[in-house]
Amino acid sequence: MARTTTIRKRDAAATRAAILAAARERFLRESYDSVGLRDIAGGAGVDVALVGRYFGGKEGLFREVVMDDKRPNLFREPVDAADLPAFLAQLVIEDEADDREHRMESFVIMLRSASSPKAGEIIRDLVHQDVLGPLSELIGSDDADLRANMLLAILMGSGVLRTIMKVDAFDGSEAQRIVCGERFRCLFEAALSC
Amino acid sequence: MARTTTIRKRDAAATRAAILAAARERFLRESYDSVGLRDIAGGAGVDVALVGRYFGGKEGLFREVVMDDKRPNLFREPVDAADLPAFLAQLVIEDEADDREHRMESFVIMLRSASSPKAGEIIRDLVHQDVLGPLSELIGSDDADLRANMLLAILMGSGVLRTIMKVDAFDGSEAQRIVCGERFRCLFEAALSC
DNA sequence: GAAATAAATCAACAACTGTTGACTTGATGG
DNA sequence: CCATCAAGTCAACAGTTGTTGATTTATTTC
Numbered sequence: 001m002a003r004t005t006t007i008r009k010r011d012a013a014a015t016r017a018a019i020l021a022a023a024r025e026r027f028l029r030e031s032y033d034s035v036g037l038r039d040i041a042g043g044a045g046v047d048v049a050l051v052g053r054y055f056g057g058k059e060g061l062f063r064e065v066v067m068d069d070k071r072p073n074l075f076r077e078p079v080d081a082a083d084l085p086a087f088l089a090q091l092v093i094e095d096e097a098d099d100r101e102h103r104m105e106s107f108v109i110m111l112r113s114a115s116s117p118k119a120g121e122i123i124r125d126l127v128h129q130d131v132l133g134p135l136s137e138l139i140g141s142d143d144a145d146l147r148a149n150m151l152l153a154i155l156m157g158s159g160v161l162r163t164i165m166k167v168d169a170f171d172g173s174e175a176q177r178i179v180c181g182e183r184f185r186c187l188f189e190a191a192l193s194c
Numbered sequence: 195m196a197r198t199t200t201i202r203k204r205d206a207a208a209t210r211a212a213i214l215a216a217a218r219e220r221f222l223r224e225s226y227d228s229v230g231l232r233d234i235a236g237g238a239g240v241d242v243a244l245v246g247r248y249f250g251g252k253e254g255l256f257r258e259v260v261m262d263d264k265r266p267n268l269f270r271e272p273v274d275a276a277d278l279p280a281f282l283a284q285l286v287i288e289d290e291a292d293d294r295e296h297r298m299e300s301f302v303i304m305l306r307s308a309s310s311p312k313a314g315e316i317i318r319d320l321v322h323q324d325v326l327g328p329l330s331e332l333i334g335s336d337d338a339d340l341r342a343n344m345l346l347a348i349l350m351g352s353g354v355l356r357t358i359m360k361v362d363a364f365d366g367s368e369a370q371r372i373v374c375g376e377r378f379r380c381l382f383e384a385a386l387s388c
Numbered sequence: 389g390a391a392a393t394a395a396a397t398c399a400a401c402a403a404c405t406g407t408t409g410a411c412t413t414g415a416t417g418g
Numbered sequence: 419c420c421a422t423c424a425a426g427t428c429a430a431c432a433g434t435t436g437t438t439g440a441t442t443t444a445t446t447t448c
Contacts, residue, residue, distance in 0.1 A: 010414060010425050031309040033227035037406060047427050052407060112309040114358045115225040127359050146374060149355060149363045150381060157351025161343060164308045165321050169343045180340060183388060187344060190384030194377060204395050204444060231436060241397050246437060390448090397442070405434065412427070418420090 008045070016054045018044040024065050028105060032062060032113035063122050066109055075134050084138065085188035088151060092158045093181040108163050111156065139192065150191040158184070202239070210248045212238040218259050222299060226256060226307035257316050260303055269328050278332065279382035282345060286352045287375040302357050305350065321346075333386065344385040352378070 008014055022043035026035045037058055041048040055061035079087045091104055110127065113119035136148040161167040169180075202208055216237035220229040231252055235242040249255035273281045285298055304321065307313035330342040355361045363374075 012425065015425080030311060031225055031227060033225060034310050036404080038404090048406085049408080049428080050426065053426085058406065111354065114354070115306040115309075116228050117224060120358075124359055128361070132361065143373075145363045146377065149352075149361060150377065153351030153355050154348055155351065156354050157347030157349065158343075160305070160308070160350050160354065161347050164314075166318055167322070167326065167343060169339045179337075183340065183344065186388035187381070187385055190388060191381055194380035194384060206395065209395080230434080232434090242436085243398080243438080244396065247396085252436065392447075393445085395442105395444075398440085399438105400440105401436105401438080403435080403437105406432100408429105408431075410428090410430105412425105414423105414425075416422080416424095418422095 012054075015044065015046055015050065019046065019051060019054060019061070020065060020068065023061055024068075024105075024109070027062065027065055027109045027113060030112065032116040032119035037061075059118055059122075062113070062119055066106065066122060066126060075131075079138070081138055081140065084151075085185045085192065088155055088188045089181045089185035091155065092162075092184045093177050095177075096163070104159055104163070107156070107159055111160055111164065147192055151188060154184070154187060154191060206248075209238065209240055209244065213240065213245060213248060213255070214259060214262065217255050218262075218299075218303070221256065221259055221303045221307060224306065226310040226313035231255075253312055253316075256307070256313055260300065260316060260320060269325075273332070275332055275334065278345075279379045279386065282349055282382045283375050283379035285349065286356075286378045287371050289371075290357070298353055298357070301350070301353055305354055305358060341386055345382060348378070348381060348385060 008018070019040065023035075023040045025043060026040055037051050038048050040061075041051055051058070051061055055064060094102075094104060096102075110123045114123050132145075132148055132152060135151060136144040139147050139151075141147065202212070213234065217229075217234045219237060220234055231245050232242050234255075235245055245252070245255055249258060288296075288298060290296075304317045308317050326339075326342055326346060329345060330338040333341050333345075335341060
């Protein structure tokens with residue numbers, strides 16, 4: 001049900017990728033602690049033991065899921081400072097069902113497992129280095145750190161609300177989404193200039 | 195270590211409260227799934243079985259922790275719409291170490307366990323009814339729902355960043371805190387008027 | 389002071405967790 | 419065609435989880 005059970009010929013790289021994909025799928029919807037290794041392995045159509053073989057353990061698997069930069073990342077394509085508010089607003093209203101690009105995916109995974117003792121450490125480092133760092137550098141002003149925090153707070157907050165708390169005010173009609181995007185763009189601008 | 199082991203005389207109400215307090219302490223720092231019932235019971239200085247006796251189970255205990263309105267709540271004291279930005283900004287920069295009033299506590303608990311399957315349902319309902327509802331009503335405009343979402347996104351995002359992601363830009367020197375508070379007040383105003 | 393009742397503990401349950409070693413299966417190269 | 423080695427499965431592990439029934443302990447009531 002979760003995985004298309006195409007008969008994989010014995011291919012280490014392929015099954016590794018399958019496990020990674022199944023894991024990502026689970027971690028996207030539940031927290032680190034509530035996801036079981038057997039569930040992941042089942043989703044990938046392999047035995048649990050392979051998780052240990054390929055990733056060393058649950059922690060290693062999670063680390064690889066969250067660090068997988070072949071997946072769409074928040075700052076994959078460079079964006080210049082002037083476009084930042086519009087860029088972030090776009091992320092906020094991005095349609096979840098639209099599977100061309102889930103740029104918020106890695107973000108949601110981080111938010112979901114941030115409170116788990118083991119996963120938390122991994123995530124905190126990642127946020128500091130891969131998100132807060134680049135963002136602050138992009139802003140460039142003398143109080144860039146604070147500004148970056150404010151931007152990220154808005155982005156994370158809306159992500160929590162929409163994806164985890166299931167608040168629906170964001171995704172109504174298309175017209176509503178446009179309005180919402182405009183409002184958030186304005187809000188991001190305020191965070192940079194107020 | 196966690197609980198002052200005063201010899202409690204057999205008092206149902208007191209031990210119930212002790213369990214509740216120990217549980218709150220744990221849920222404030224970890225997620226629903228990673229906190230064990232035995233850890234909670236140990237913190238309260240009682241046997242695990244009592245948790246089942248008094249609260250029916252883990253889920254019931256969590257529900258009671260998160261619904262306990264004798265504890266400081268976000269909107270305990272009424273606040274009029276004009277003061278809302280300043281009020282929310284105050285919450286953002288509120289010192290965590292200051293134990294007179296932890297008004298963000300219930301919030302952090304919600305954020306920490308929102309991604310756990312069982313705890314998630316409870317929390318989602320609570321956010322809608324007890325937070326988003328009053329907030330939207332307080333704002334009163336025709337697009338109040340969207341505005342409330344924006345405010346809550348900022349509040350939650352900064353909560354996540356500060357408490358869970360351990361980002362330290364918020365709590366530096368006293369001067370920094372003042373500046374930070376001012377910025378956030380301005381941001382909340384923008385969310386209401388942009 | 390003995391009986392009744394509530395409070396708390398003990399012990400064990402069944403289910404599940406992540407992990408590990410031994411085993412089987414399949415493909416590959418000579 | 420057989421030996422080699424990687425890929426995958428199986429089974430069991432030791433630990434933990436939440437939960438429950440029986441049992442003991444303290445308090446109250448007559």
